[in-house]
């Protein structure tokens with residue numbers, strides 16, 4: 001915990017910084033467009049060792065020197081950086097937009113609801129890819145990229161190659177402009193951001209040079225790979241068929257990996273709070289639940305034990321060629337021989353355990369937000385809550401992600417910062433994950449990253465009625481979502497078209513009746529993906 005003096009000192013600095021931000025932040029920053037790719041790597045730091053201080057981090061004199069030098073070269077100054085707001089990015093894994101603040105009152109999500117009440121909820125936020133690694137690539141680079149989970153590791157190889165000309169990532173851009181950048185938990189694809197057989201190899205950073213520190217406290221789960229699919233009290237996934245698909249175990253939050261991740265995030269917040277007069281921070285916290293397997297402390301099951309859930313919408317398997325699949329990621333766990341597509345009682349149990357995991361994740365969000373408030377940092381911090389994609393809980397007879405239906409592609413997004421106009425009002429504007437990088441650069445007063453594919457969401461943040469755009473996503477096929485429809489283009493020419501004005505559940509493919517619109521949608525999609533990585 002900070003001492004009282006430290007909190008007071010910190011508060012004074014925050015007021016000063018707030019004044020700067022309100023009275024002409026834009027005048028203080030360097031001109032836009034100066035960010036050539038040349039400095040993409042940043043100082044060689046962060047990949048020190050997981051859980052240990054970074055070798056060339058900003059706490060190290062050499063690191064400070066390198067950082068200051070780099071900052072001066074970029075035409076800004078440490079003083080300007082110190083006047084910028086902090087960023088707290090909360091990434092939740094596999095979170096459906098099924099929260100009380102998104103209109104689903106049977107879900108107990110008081111902490112995320114509170115954040116929504118102080119910010120803008122985007123009810124039509126679409127991810128670029130319905131799988132963790134590819135979606136996080138779009139978040140962290142602001143660019144359309146590969147559709148596989150190895151997207152960021154492939155980028156890391158490019159960064160390391162001679163004559164690399166890879167655009168900076170979002171944390172890299174903030175680091176180049178004087179921020180301390182820290183990730184805790186699952187922010188990139190691997191929790192802790194390392195490769196290797198147990199995801200703990202310091203020589204294989206997923207995002208080279210982008211994080212001052214990237215951390216994953218594995219505890220009794222032994223290593224980041226163990227933590228990713230960990231169940232209570234150190235159970236690691238060996239053969240998935242021997243691991244229960246859900247569980248509910250009595251005990252504190254720390255009997256699951258997310259409890260440890262949050263503890264570490266709170267420690268980081270305290271340390272960063274003490275440094276914020278010199279350097280603002282970009283702290284990303286990645287909570288693993290509600291990702292499979294659906295295990296959470298028993299207390300989070302309490303709100304759901306005796307309630308009746310609404311019926312699953314459009315539970316029928318779709319006709320014809322679609323991105324439907326057999327729910328392999330779910331089915332491979334121990335299900336006690338039961339199949340939720342054929343067993344209504346089991347389907348309800350799965351949905352309730354997923355809901356318990358959502359409430360568990362919500363509690364972790366609450367702990368981080370409470371500490372942000374206690375440290376007096378809320379008035380100078382931009383907070384984002386982001387889900388990496390949705391999840392089918394039986395819709396279209398799918399239990400999982402990986403489709404190009406609405407259930408996989410729509411996820412929660414909330415942006416909150418001091419003085420946001422009309423706090424608590426949601427927007428229906430269609431926005432994409434890759435809009436977040438330019439949005440945060442804009443809100444923080446950084447030079448505009450003109451190498452990204454997204455656009456700042458400032459219009460929707462200033463007015464919830466502002467128009468949105470269209471959203472592009474990709475997996476084995478590609479899709480475009482407009483205000484009125486979704487079109488999916490398969491390899492080989494097959495097309496799905498769903499008219500959302502008549503068919504919001506995407507159950508009737510009417511491509512044959514909409515040839516002209518389909519043609520237009522294809523042109524837009526091709527145009528938008530022309531510069532895809």
Ligand SMILES: [Ca+2]
Pocket residue numbers: 093094131132291388389
């Ligand atoms: Ca995910």
